[in-house]
Amino acid sequence: MLSVSDTEAIILNLLQPLDNRHDLEVVDLLAAVGRILATPITSNLDFPHWDNSAMDGYAVRYEDVQHASTEQPTVLEIVEEIPAGYQPEYTIQQGQAARIFTGALMPQGADTVVMQEMTYREDNRVCILAAPKPQEFVRYKASFYQAGTQLLPARIKLNAQEIAVLAAAQCPQVSVYRRPRVAILSTGNELVTPDKPLEAGQIVDSNQYALAALVKQSGAEPLMLGIVKDEPIALQEAIAHAIANADIVLSSGGVSVGDYDYIEQILESLGATIHIRAVAMRPGKPLTVATFPNATRPVVYFGLPGNPASVLVTYWRFVHSAIKKLSGVAGGWEASFIKVRSQDELRANGKRETYVWGRLHLIDKAYKFHKACGNDSSGNLINLAQTNAIAMIPVGKTLIFPGEEVLVLPVNN
Ligand code: AMP
Ligand code: MG
Helix, strand or coil: CECHHHHHHHHHHHCCCCCCCCCEEEEEHHHHCCCEECCCEECCCCECCCCEECCCEEEECHHHHCCCCCCCCEEEEEEEEECCCCCCCCCCCCCEEEEECCCCECCCCCCEEEEHHHEEEECCEEEECCCCCCCCCEECCCCCECCCCEEECCCCECCHHHHHHHHHCCCCEEEEECCCEEEEEEECCCEECCCCCCCCCCEECHHHHHHHHHHHHCCCEEEEEEEECCCHHHHHHHHHHHHHHCCEEEEECCCCCCCCCCHHHHHHHCCCEEEECCECEECCCCCEEEECCCCCCCCEEEEECCCHHHHHHHHHHHHHHHHHHHCCCCCCCCCCCEEEEECCCEECCCCCEEEEEEEEEEECCEEEEEECCCCCCCCCCHHHCCCCEEEEECCCCCEECCCCEEEEEECCC
16 A cells, blocks of 8 residues: 555656646636746836835935934925826926825936925925935836846746736736646445435435535636446446546545445556555545556546545545646645644544544634544544644554644645
């Protein structure tokens, strides 16, 4: 059985990021939120585009005011008022100043802004009550960014701050990677869709919805292929269809050792290479990962266990990273654990890497991990609601004491 970290490494090696020639889309700026930038951005604008004031105050020549003080204020003549968005008309000469507002263009001749609070106004004169520093409160042209250099690198996720930069650089449209397509299918004779009344022995196919929601949260496009019976022919057809239409296929159920668990043999009949069959992990031991060397496009198949908690945990631990790498993001694909103290006692059998779900709570400005209440069977979906982290108990450890440090993987972000 493979260790969890070897499994993660094998999975990440099976995936190559989307191609920066073929897998692109051009989208409107606001539609680019959360997408992965495909090409580096360069602007032919300088930032700031003009020398402008960082304060409401007076634009002055530094040499005129360098000795100003409360005892001996420097008195300057105000020749003009410059609100933001206006072009100054005068060149500031010795002994002169312009009233200026934040963001307004600096007038010729002036090199420094004295903030309003350091001045006293008398009609068309201003008394400067303190010497500024040279060039103080002027945002000089190109002091933040020089035209022609790189503004944003490719392969970053576009959040609000990058969208703002793109808007400022006058990019109304952006080239982004297409969303990875992820086919989802649920296997099991006992499964029904959520709208059907339950007959004896039936259960609702919640995994289909869990996985579609997870895939959306990872920035990919779910392709919901529905429920497939535990029948080899139906399964083979459904899986072949999924492989032909997606970059990643996620199935749940049918990967255990039961008599109706057919996934592995069907994958083999479709020419798959099986890279992973079982992982030393709890929940999530029966995990199948396969690729198709003869397929026209690269596809990675994840046969997830059927238990609802196993589906979520294996997705958070492995599939999210896989989608992240495929999506074009430059790096940092591996699951990012943080070290926090556990509020509760956490138990494991010591034989497999164990994941316990719960919540990170902020207590005195530090996160603490609380285990979810209720039955933590991997068949119990109910107490997964409102969890936002999974704590990892390593192989060889059977107990984490309250107050002890534990590695935790935050989820839903
Ligand atoms: P399996 O791996 O197919 O043996 O399924 C393991 C357990 O997970 C069984 O109790 C199934 O009923 C349950 N299960 C399988 N698929 C789903 C699903 N799509 N939604 C909810 N529970 C499921
Ligand atoms: Mg089953």
